[in-house]
Amino acid sequence: MSAVLGAAAALLGLAAALSLARLVRGPSMLDRAVALDVLVATMMAGLGVEAIAADDPWVLTTMLALSLVGFVGSVSIARFLVYRAPGAEEDA
Amino acid sequence: MIATVLTGACVLAGAGAALSAGLGLLRLPDLLSRMHAATKPQAVGLLMVLVAVGVRFPTGGVITTLLLVALLQLTTVPIAAHMVGRAAYRTGRVPRHLLYVDELDEALSPVPPGAGERPSGRGPDSGGEEPDAEH
Amino acid sequence: MSDLPPFSVRVGRRVVQLPLVVWLTVIWLLMWDGPSAANVASGVAVALVLVLVFPLPPLDPGLRIRPVGLVVFAVRFAFDLLRSAGPLTWQAFGSAGRDTVNSVIGVTLRTRSDLILAGTAIALSAVPGTLVVDARLATSTLFLHVLGGADDAQLDRARAAVLALERRVVRAFGTREDLRAIAGDAR
Incomplete structure (x- = not known):
């Protein structure tokens, strides 16, 4: 079981590294917002693996907190950009 | 025993899906394509891990927390993706020349383009920003 | 003010939509470990305060569950x-x-x-x-x-x-x- 968990942790770490690379590379703020969302979700999955490995579900509270605030960043970046964009409309 | 196997399988599948989200995020050519990778495999991966945790700790308190996380994830990810996609289109981050059909451009432009001809160039609201030509 | 949306009551000058209160209470119960009398009571209290402080426009005709x-x-x-x-x-x-x-x-x-x-x-x-x-x-x-x-x-x-x-x-x-x-x- 610990080998399986180790492999999963390695895959998640690689996924986090890839989204981190996109976060650094950009090129726009929106690319970074999307990469940040994926990074947060990967962290939440990592917390789940940690709960199983440690045989203790207490980190799920942290996971719940992350799921509550995870999307706030990209939504605020998106709204900020739309309000500044020339020719952006107010409908929809 | 069965629970252990199921837990392991879900954790591995979830981590694999998360990895494919990361790969898509890095390799796909433009922002909207990358957002496909950022929303779908990412959600699948997280839900798989949640299922694994639920199988491992089948108690009421844990299950309800997991349900809440899943519910929040499934409802907030599409909303965030919608906001980012909308901002991407309206700030000209979508390379229009890579679109086969673009009906939003027709809906947003104040003067409807003539029937038959399809606007193939940049839209009126693309603001002079360069498309994603980096790498 | 007599045309209230369904399942709503008036508290002072605010309209309270009871389905919203029920939903918020359910979320509250999901966060705590299981429904006890104290959890339900505190959940309803928190939901009522939220609905009164942050009023939402009524959802009409609303949705059905089939x-x-x-x-x-x-x-x-x-x-x-x-x-x-x-x-x-x-x-x-x-x-x-x-x-x-x-x-x-x-x-x-x-x-x-x-x-x-x-x-x-x-x-x-x-x-x-x-x-x-x-x-x-x-x-x-x-x-x-x-x-x-x-x-x-x-x-x-x-x-x-x-x-x-x-x-x-x-x-x-x-x-x-x-x-x-x-x-x-x-x-």
Whole structure:
């Protein structure tokens, strides 16, 4: 079981590294917002693996907190950009 | 025993899906394509891990927390993706020349383009920003 | 002020929608470990305070819960979600070229309900290859980015998938009026 968990942790770490690379590379703020969302979700999955490995579900509270605030960043970046964009409309 | 196997399988599948989200995020050519990778495999991966945790700790308190996380994830990810996609289109981050059909451009432009001809160039609201030509 | 929405009471000058209070209490109970009398009481109290301090516009005509339709919708949603990770993985691993051609299409729904529009948009996030880019409330039009949508047959399939999804959403949550809009499949 610990080998399986180790492999999963390695895959998640690689996924986090890839989204981190996109976060650094950009090129726009929106690319970074999307990469940040994926990074947060990967962290939440990592917390789940940690709960199983440690045989203790207490980190799920942290996971719940992350799921509550995870999307706030990209939504605020998106709204900020739309309000500044020339020719952006107010409908929809 | 069965629970252990199921837990392991879900954790591995979830981590694999998360990895494919990361790969898509890095390799796909433009922002909207990358957002496909950022929303779908990412959600699948997280839900798989949640299922694994639920199988491992089948108690009421844990299950309800997991349900809440899943519910929040499934409802907030599409909303965030919608906001980012909308901002991407309206700030000209979508390379229009890579679109086969673009009906939003027709809906947003104040003067409807003539029937038959399809606007193939940049839209009126693309603001002079360069498309994603980096790498 | 006599035309209150259904299941609502007035507290002072605020309208309290009881379904919203029930829903917030359920969320509260999910956060604590199981329903006890104290949890339910504190949940209702917190929900009432929230509803009174942050009033929301009434959701009218609101939504219905249709059990059979809900089961069909949920099963299909889970299936779509699992399937959606597939083709994308393939494209990410394969040599997705610099010039992959995609499309942005507009699909006008048959119903004119904000709730059905929102539900369809959220459920669309599970459908493989589509992404909601914009929405127009006035005409209930969703604008979707179709990954790899480079020919008309593929775009027609995407449109049909959206309308089929709308039908499932309406059969799970729709009012009688929404159901009539779906049944009159003239367009």
